[in-house]
Amino acid sequence: MNRGDVHERQVVKFERPPPLDGGLELKRLQIGYRTWGRLNRAGNNAVLVCPALTGSADVDEWWSGLLGPGKALDPEREFIVCADVLGGCGLTSGPPLDGSGEAFPSVTVRAMVDAQRLLLDHLGVNTLRLVIGGSLGGMQALEWAVSHPERVDAAAVIAAPARQTAWARAFNHVQRRALELDDSLDLARMVAMISYRHWDNLNPRFDASDPEDPTGGWLDHHGRALTERFDRNAYLRLAEAMDNHDIGPGRGDTVSALRATEVPTLLVGITTDLLYPPAELETIAAEMPDAELATLDAPHGHDAFLIKQDALNRLVTDFRCRRKLPYRLSCCQGVR
Secondary structure, three states: OOHHHEOOOEEEEEEOOOOEHHHEOOOEEEEEEEEEOOOOOOOOOEEEEEOOOOOOOOHHHHOOOOEOOOOOEOOOOOEEEEEOOOOOOOOOOOOOOOOOHHHOOOOOHHHHHHHHHHHHHHHOOOOEEEEEEEOHHHHHHHHHHHHOHHHEOOEEEEOOOOEOOHHHHHHHHHHHHHHHHHOOHHHHHHHHHHHHOOHHHHOOOOOOOOOOOHHHHHHHHHHHHHHHHOOHHHHHHHHHHHHOOEOOOOOOOHHHHHHOOOOOEEEEEEOOOOOOOHHHHHHHHHHOOOEEEEEEOOOOHHHHHHHOHHHHHHHHHHHHHHHOOOOOOHHHOOOO
16 A cells, blocks of 8 residues: 555634534534545545444554555545544544543444544545444444435444443443542543453453452553553543434434434344444344344454454454445455
């Protein structure tokens, strides 16, 4: 891949942007993003990657197993776009990083998609060959397919529901309490990590009889690591957006919205996902007219979409090759 086709962080600013979902009015909207590859003249060879809760526009840092020549996200053939999430702590508009987080309004998954749509319009993207994401990113990808089917050739929704579950909301509630009572982002992250993994992943790794408690050390490490790179107020905003996620409002209900969405969609469930079990994806697949379900078999739990990248890459490329969406990838040779 030519380094000239890989672009570092860029920022676009919209003065007096149109209201986003929920009547969210911002005096100015700033979007930080990165791209790989080149947009064709027709503006129809783009792929949008949607980050997860603490993800960023740097796809090459957290999804390198899917990004590259011959992979699911191929910059030699397509124009790959990823933006920092609205309401987060990247270069896209979000809570101020000086501690005055209440100055920034609540956001929704639909508002995130609205912001991404403004970015794509700015870049000259007319249609997306694929929109893809896991967890919060999967919520965004599904919202794209439901909200803008005329602009989406295909979607890949990984480990994400059509409507937030009570189980996931309970984990987020405990995290919020940790932040509200103790101002402890590291404790909130520890709670999240328990929901992101599975005992089949942790039990073989850590000896419960070890007096030094390696499990606790592992949790402490992840808590400190997030505290060093993420903002507590952004974390609260994005967790709230996940809890309010539902593709149904304004479209009848959740099932009606799914049944009306004809975008070819790959739904990936993870066998050991405790946060969004495979049954959540099966429910979506049962209602969407043109969806297919794939299983990522891994012991890691919800985080497998970030850990088992080679396996996930195969699932996505296989889907695209079999569906010929919209061209045959170089890696399609031998795929039946």
